[in-house]
Amino acid sequence: MGFLGRLFGDSNTREEKTMTKLNIGIILGSTRQGRVSPQVGEWVKGIADKRGDANYEIVDIADFNLPFLGTTDGSEPGIAEWNSKLANLDGFVFITQEYNHSITGALKNALDFAREAWNDKAAGIVSYGSTGGARAAEHLRGIMGELKIADVRTHPTLSLFTDFVNGSEFKPAELHLTNVNAMLDEVVSWSGALKTIR
Numbered sequence: 001m002g003f004l005g006r007l008f009g010d011s012n013t014r015e016e017k018t019m020t021k022l023n024i025g026i027i028l029g030s031t032r033q034g035r036v037s038p039q040v041g042e043w044v045k046g047i048a049d050k051r052g053d054a055n056y057e058i059v060d061i062a063d064f065n066l067p068f069l070g071t072t073d074g075s076e077p078g079i080a081e082w083n084s085k086l087a088n089l090d091g092f093v094f095i096t097q098e099y100n101h102s103i104t105g106a107l108k109n110a111l112d113f114a115r116e117a118w119n120d121k122a123a124g125i126v127s128y129g130s131t132g133g134a135r136a137a138e139h140l141r142g143i144m145g146e147l148k149i150a151d152v153r154t155h156p157t158l159s160l161f162t163d164f165v166n167g168s169e170f171k172p173a174e175l176h177l178t179n180v181n182a183m184l185d186e187v188v189s190w191s192g193a194l195k196t197i198r
């Protein structure tokens with residue numbers, strides 16, 4: 001317990017909450033066979049890990065085997081595991097691909113499967129598609145507002161034409177590095193700030 005905690009007998013002071021490293025989840029938004037999101041997620045994690053400013057981990061929606069919301073009694077272990085994983089994260093980076101001008105059904109379903117675990121946290125978006133996944137990313141921002149996730153401004157957009165070979169092998173242009181780091185700066189700073197009000 002730090003000085004303020006000792007003074008006020010409170011282990012949850014602002015000082016305490018900002019001392020430990022933040023946990024940031026890099027969420028893979030697609031689940032289809034042959035998806036490219038793991039390549040993009042690993043690239044972001046590689047950049048993030050070099051910073052040493054937070055604990056970064058890949059969170060793959062596919063690992064949780066979430067049913068389609070409302071079609072079961074909700075007792076599948078993956079649902080509780082998904083909520084518990086999110087509850088332990090302080091912020092997110094959504095690896096967002098564009099499907100019919102929006103996010104994937106899998107990501108929307110996963111977003112709908114939690115509520116409090118998303119609240120008062122920050123998130124950045126890394127998107128891809130024929131126009132950088134921009135339309136999907138803007139839809140995601142609207143959803144995040146409802147879930148009380150603070151979405152940061154800087155948004156790296158990757159082109160299926162110039163950052164991928166044949167739309168499948170990820171070869172990102174060097175210029176994205178600056179944007180990814182700027183986005184992570186914002187996610188870490190806002191995640192730290194929001195931790196103090198939870």
Ligand SMILES: Cc1cc2nc3c(=O)[nH]c(=O)nc-3n(C[C@H](O)[C@H](O)[C@H](O)COP(=O)(O)O)c2cc1C
Nearest residue numbers: 030032034035036037097098099100101129130131
């Ligand atoms: C159902 C479906 C719809 C798509 N719609 C769009 C689209 O509207 N705009 C776009 O830029 N790309 C679209 N794409 C292309 C995807 O962005 C591209 O296949 C990307 O690799 C998908 O991400 P993933 O490999 O991680 O699943 C679509 C792909 C699928 C499977």
